Amino acid sequence: xxxxxxxxxxxxxxxxxxxxxxxxxxxxxxxxxDKAGLGKAAFCDWRYLEDGETPNPDFIxxxxxxxxxxxxxxxxxxxxxxxxxxxxWALLGAGFKAVISTDFxxxxxxxxxxxxxxxxxxxxxxxQQLFSLADEDPGTTVSVDVETQALxxxxxxxxxxxxxxxSKYCLLHGVDQLGYLLALEDDVQVYEASNPQRVxxxx
Amino acid sequence: xTNNGRPRTLFEKVWNAHTVREQSADAPAVLYIDLHLVHEVxxxxxFSMLRERGLMVRRPDQTIGTMDHSTPTTPRNELGIIxxxxxxxxxxxxxxxxxxxxxxxxxxxxxxxxxxxxxxIGPEKGLTQPGMTIVxxxxxxxxxxxxxxxxxxxxxxxxxxxxxxxxxxxNKPRTMAINVEGQLGEGVTAKDIILAIIARIGIGxxxxxxxxxRGEAIRSLSMEGRMTVCNMSIEGGARAGMVAPxxxxxxxxxxxxxxxxxxxxxxxxxxxxxxxxxxxxxxxxEITLSADELIPMITYGTNPGxxxxxxxxxxxxxxxxxxxxxxxxxxxxxxMDLSPGQQLLxxxxxxxxxxxxxxxxxxxxxxxxxxIAGRKVADSVRMMVVPGSQQVKKQAESEGLDEIFRAAGAExxxxxxxxxxxxxxxxxxxxxxxxxxxxxxxxxxxGKGGRTFLASPLTAAASAVSGVIADPRVMLAN
Numbered sequence: 001x002x003x004x005x006x007x008x009x010x011x012x013x014x015x016x017x018x019x020x021x022x023x024x025x026x027x028x029x030x031x032x033x034d035k036a037g038l039g040k041a042a043f044c045d046w047r048y049l050e051d052g053e054t055p056n057p058d059f060i061x062x063x064x065x066x067x068x069x070x071x072x073x074x075x076x077x078x079x080x081x082x083x084x085x086x087x088x089w090a091l092l093g094a095g096f097k098a099v100i101s102t103d104f105x106x107x108x109x110x111x112x113x114x115x116x117x118x119x120x121x122x123x124x125x126x127x128q129q130l131f132s133l134a135d136e137d138p139g140t141t142v143s144v145d146v147e148t149q150a151l152x153x154x155x156x157x158x159x160x161x162x163x164x165x166x167s168k169y170c171l172l173h174g175v176d177q178l179g180y181l182l183a184l185e186d187d188v189q190v191y192e193a194s195n196p197q198r199v200x201x202x203x
Numbered sequence: 204x205t206n207n208g209r210p211r212t213l214f215e216k217v218w219n220a221h222t223v224r225e226q227s228a229d230a231p232a233v234l235y236i237d238l239h240l241v242h243e244v245x246x247x248x249x250f251s252m253l254r255e256r257g258l259m260v261r262r263p264d265q266t267i268g269t270m271d272h273s274t275p276t277t278p279r280n281e282l283g284i285i286x287x288x289x290x291x292x293x294x295x296x297x298x299x300x301x302x303x304x305x306x307x308x309x310x311x312x313x314x315x316x317x318x319x320x321x322x323x324i325g326p327e328k329g330l331t332q333p334g335m336t337i338v339x340x341x342x343x344x345x346x347x348x349x350x351x352x353x354x355x356x357x358x359x360x361x362x363x364x365x366x367x368x369x370x371x372x373x374n375k376p377r378t379m380a381i382n383v384e385g386q387l388g389e390g391v392t393a394k395d396i397i398l399a400i401i402a403r404i405g406i407g408x409x410x411x412x413x414x415x416x417r418g419e420a421i422r423s424l425s426m427e428g429r430m431t432v433c434n435m436s437i438e439g440g441a442r443a444g445m446v447a448p449x450x451x452x453x454x455x456x457x458x459x460x461x462x463x464x465x466x467x468x469x470x471x472x473x474x475x476x477x478x479x480x481x482x483x484x485x486x487x488x489e490i491t492l493s494a495d496e497l498i499p500m501i502t503y504g505t506n507p508g509x510x511x512x513x514x515x516x517x518x519x520x521x522x523x524x525x526x527x528x529x530x531x532x533x534x535x536x537x538x539m540d541l542s543p544g545q546q547l548l549x550x551x552x553x554x555x556x557x558x559x560x561x562x563x564x565x566x567x568x569x570x571x572x573x574x575i576a577g578r579k580v581a582d583s584v585r586m587m588v589v590p591g592s593q594q595v596k597k598q599a600e601s602e603g604l605d606e607i608f609r610a611a612g613a614e615x616x617x618x619x620x621x622x623x624x625x626x627x628x629x630x631x632x633x634x635x636x637x638x639x640x641x642x643x644x645x646x647x648x649x650g651k652g653g654r655t656f657l658a659s660p661l662t663a664a665a666s667a668v669s670g671v672i673a674d675p676r677v678m679l680a681n
Contacts, residue, residue, distance in 0.1 A: 017531045018406055018506050022645040027626040031273055031291040033247035033298045045647045050633070052651075076527060077407035080440065080506070081645060083342040083356035084245065106376075106410055106442050107342060111358035164374065166230045176360070178256075181368040184224065184233060188370055191223045191235050198237040198335050199461055201267040201309050 003174035004116045007097045007144040009070030012060055013134035019074055020081035021108065025090040027082075038086055039093025061094075065138030073130040074101045078119075079108025088112040098144055100151070102127050113167045114176065118144065120151055120161045129153070146171050210481035213447050214378050214413045217353040217478070221336045223370055231372040237335040238265055239365045240321045241308065243299035244272040244626075245340030249363035250302040258367045260306040265369065267330060268303045268310035270296055271320045275628050276589050276616040285314050285617055289628065306366075319592020319618040322346040322560040326430065327594055329459025333448035333475040338365055343560045343642065344443075345436040349429035350456075351448035351478050353413070356437065376442065377487035379412045383420040385495035390676035392570070393428035394562060394640065394659035396420065397435040398500035398510045399492060406508040409441030412488065415480065416446050420494035426455040427566040434561045435642050438507035447479035499674055501547055502644050502657040504535035509644075513662065513674050519543030538646055539654050540634075547656070547672045554637040555586040555613075555667035556649070557660055559623035562640035563591030565598050567660045572604040574664040574675065575611045581670030586613035587629065589621040613667070625650045638666040 029041040044052070047059050055062040061069075072091070078101040079087060088111050091099065098118040109119045122130075133140045133154065143152045146168060151159045163171075170177060211219070218234070226232035239262075246268075253260070260266060273292040279285050287293040296313065303310035311318040317328065322343055325331040333351035338344060340362040347354035357371065364371055383396055401408075414436050421429065429446045436444030446452075453472055456462045463471040502510040503517045509532070511518070517536065520543060523529040536543065557563070557571050568590060580586045588608045590596040596618055599605055605615045622629040623641035631637055631653025640663050644655035656672065665675035 015527075015530070016534065017527045018508075020506065020643075020645045022643070022648050026647055026651070027272075027624045030244050030626055031289070031295050033295055034251065035248055045651055050652075075531075077410070077440070080406055081342065081437075081643065083340055083344075083358055085248075085340075085358035085360060103407060103410060105407070105440060107356055107358060111360065114358065114360040164231070165228065166372070177372055178252075178360075178364055178367060180230070181233065181364055181370050181372065182258075184368070184370065187223050187233070188235065188368065195220070195235070197265070199330055199332060200264050201238070201330060201461070202264040 001116050001170070001174050001176050004118060004171040005146050007071065007118065008141060009097060010068060010139050010141045011071045011073050011130060011134045012066040012069035013073045013131045014060060015075050015131045017075035018077045018080055021079060021084050021087045022081055024079065024087040025084065030084060030086055035089045037093065038090040039095070042090040042094040068095065070095055070097045071142055072096050072099045073127065073134055074099055076102045078104050080105040083107045085111045085115070088115045088117045092117050100127065100130060113171070116171060118146065118171070120144065122151065122159055122161060126159050210484040212378055212480045212484045212486060213351060213415055213445055213478055214353060217334055217336065218375065220334065226375055231374045234336060234371050234373050236265070236338050236365050236369055236371060238325070238330055238337045240325055240337065240339035240344070241266060241268045241362065242272055242321050242339070242341065243270050243295050245359050246302065246362055247295065247298050248359050249366055250306070252363045253306070253366060260308060260366045262369045263307040266308045266366070268299065268308050269318055269321050269324055270299060270311070270313045272620045272624055273627050274313045274619040276619045276621045277628070278617065292627065316593050316597070319594065320560045320563065320620055322434065323563060323591035323595065326350065326426070327459070327592055329456055329462035332456065332462065333452060334478050338371065342437040343434050345441070346430050346434040346560055348433040348436065348443050348445040349426060350452055351445055351475065353443055353445065355442040376411055376413045379409065379414050379441070379488040379490070380486040381414050381416050382418040382489070382491040383416065383494050384418045384491060385420055385493050386423060387420055387494045387497060390661055390679045391497050391499055392659045392661060393424050393431040395497050395500045396494065397432045398502065398507070398657065399497055401435065401439045401507050402500065402510040403492070404439050404490065406438060406506050407440045409436065409439040412441045414439070414441045414444035415486070416444060421446055422449065425566055426451060427564040430564065431561055435507065438642055448475045499659060499662045499676065501662065501672065502655070503539065503541060503547060504532065505538050505644055505646050507642065507644060507657060509535055510657065513548060513672070517541050517543055517545045517547065548674060550672045551636070551670060552584060552638050552656070552666055552672060553635040554631055555584055555663050556589070556622045556637055556639040556641060557663050558587065558589030558591065558621050559641035560591065560620070561642045562660050563589060563595065565595050567640065568595065568599050568604050569602070571660040571664040572607040574661055574678070575613070575668060576607045578611060578668040580612035580667045583670050584667050586667040587616060587622060588613050589616045590618050592618045611668070622649050638663045638672060
């Protein structure tokens with residue numbers, strides 16, 4: 001995972017509540033065995049017309065004013081549904097570095113943080129302000145500082161967002177969590193020594 | 204069982220018993236995982252990561268694989284083989300076989316007599332047991348909570364963590380007691396309970412929570428019914444849902460392949476009986492529903508929270524005071540091509556799907572078969588019945604259920620996720636309406652442009668024979 005310290009990027013708004021993982025990436029794109037190339041499948045059923053190839057001109061991500069947007073501002077409860085990590089892989093592949101919403105589904109938030117896609121929780125007023133800014137002034141940029149957990153709006157207002165210390169450390173240093181777990185091997189052995197194996201799959 | 208005299212919930216007991224390292228200001232808790240279920244769709248990148256780092260699977264003897272999501276459910280050919288028409292799916296399945304073989308993980312391949320949906324085979328084989336921690340790269344892992352296990356879905360990175368270390372980093376969730384008091388009426392089932400719960404709390408209502416389903420109506424459910432309820436915990440936003448183990452649990456488990464036996468069985472039961480929530484334990488949140496008041500439920504929109512009693516009318520966006528909810532309802536009704544105030548009873552449908560990790564177990568199939576026996580699927584309806592596992596299929600066939608479905612004009616297929624996820628050839632055509640016993644009615648979930656009404660197996664069967672959305676209670680009364 002690459003280090004993520006600072007994001008400076010233009011916003012695009014999708015003021016739809018409960019955007020589920022089937023919208024972020026439909027299941028038919030999950031027949032892959034790697035992570036690459038999923039960006040073109042992001043929001044596929046909203047992004048393309050019935051033929052699956054022709055861009056839908058009404059869809060916000062297809063409008064040239066929002067080309068290159070890297071911060072997605074979404075409705076409440078973003079990422080509900082399945083556990084597919086293909087959802088953050090697809091968003092990253094489509095150029096996003098952060099998603100802003102009032103709340104995120106648990107599994108999506110976990111998956112996003114493990115891939116350096118920053119889920120930013122803001123209050124509803126901030127969310128609505130960002131929707132308005134994105135709508136009225138395409139190309140509006142925001143800046144995000146991971147260390148101070150601050151989102152800075154174009155008017156200079158700073159909004160702090162929650163981020164657990166462990167995830168922050170991993171983002172700032174570009175390390176994944178597996179190294180931490182691997183280093184606990186002794187603890188795991190102690191646990192196993194005092195807790196009998198509860199089930200065996202190999203017999 | 205108390206901890207320094209403090210009453211504890213079922214969840215707390217299981218959590219505490221698996222804490223390798225406590226949660227601190229600097230890091231989440233490290234939880235030990237007893238059982239890891241893997242399937243072809245969410246595991247390949249995790250195995251690739253192990254290879255890149257030169258890691259082994261730490262506990263292949265606590266890991267089990269099955270093929271389910273991208274597998275076709277079309278009938279076997281003359282050689283007894285289930286043909287795979289999709290080259291990408293074939294490659295994914297081959298990759299899975301190789302990964303399980305290389306890393307020493309037991310695996311049930313397509314066509315194997317024990318293959319099936321991951322959340323059907325775990326309980327069926329006695330692998331799922333009370334008090335365990337169980338994970339899988341699938342959000343419906345919450346199903347296994349029906350046994351009093353702490354079971355939840357994880358992403359592919361976490362699949363890699365568990366493969367390599369048998370542990371997971373987790374922030375401790377909060378708890379919600381969901382009391383379902385009273386008794387269900389005729390024609391009302393576990394599916395209606397969970398659809399009613401989600402309609403009440405909304406699809407984000409359980410975010411950050413673990414549910415414990417309690418009360419007389421839950422205690423009265425079969426294990427299959429409890430699995431149906433726990434399965435859809437994630438549709439209420441909760442990663443896990445649990446039911447305290449009791450005699451119903453133990454009777455279901457007794458004699459299963461991986462369940463303890465002999466003296467171990469007695470010791471296990473004694474241990475499992477300490478798991479239920481202590482009197483006086485406190486939940487962070489609590490809600491109560493009356494089972495007596497429930498009637499069959501159906502969804503009208505594009506998420507599982509958009510559900511209602513089947514006799515109700517589709518709600519009107521104009522009546523919705525919350526602008527966000529109004530917008531969502533507008534969008535959902537446009538996708539579903541439904542009107543505010545419309546009755547769903549009598550609405551013509553194209554497809555009925557009975558299957559999925561929610562409702563593909565033997566009791567589900569018995570309910571639907573009993574209903575459909577002596578009746579015919581309407582000419583305008585395609586009805587697919589997809590058993591959850593090869594063992595469910597075998598059991599159903601030994602009881603003649605397949606003949607009942609076939610005689611009625613339904614398709615009887617091989618085991619798999621099928622039309623619940625529509626990545627295996629089983630899918631709706633654009634614009635089609637389905638009554639489905641699965642768990643998600645998201646836009647395009649059952650095929651691009653397809654429209655899903657979630658309901659119970661009984662409601663699905665009643666709708667199949669009627670050709671329109673139908674209330675099973677009416678036909679049960681006749």
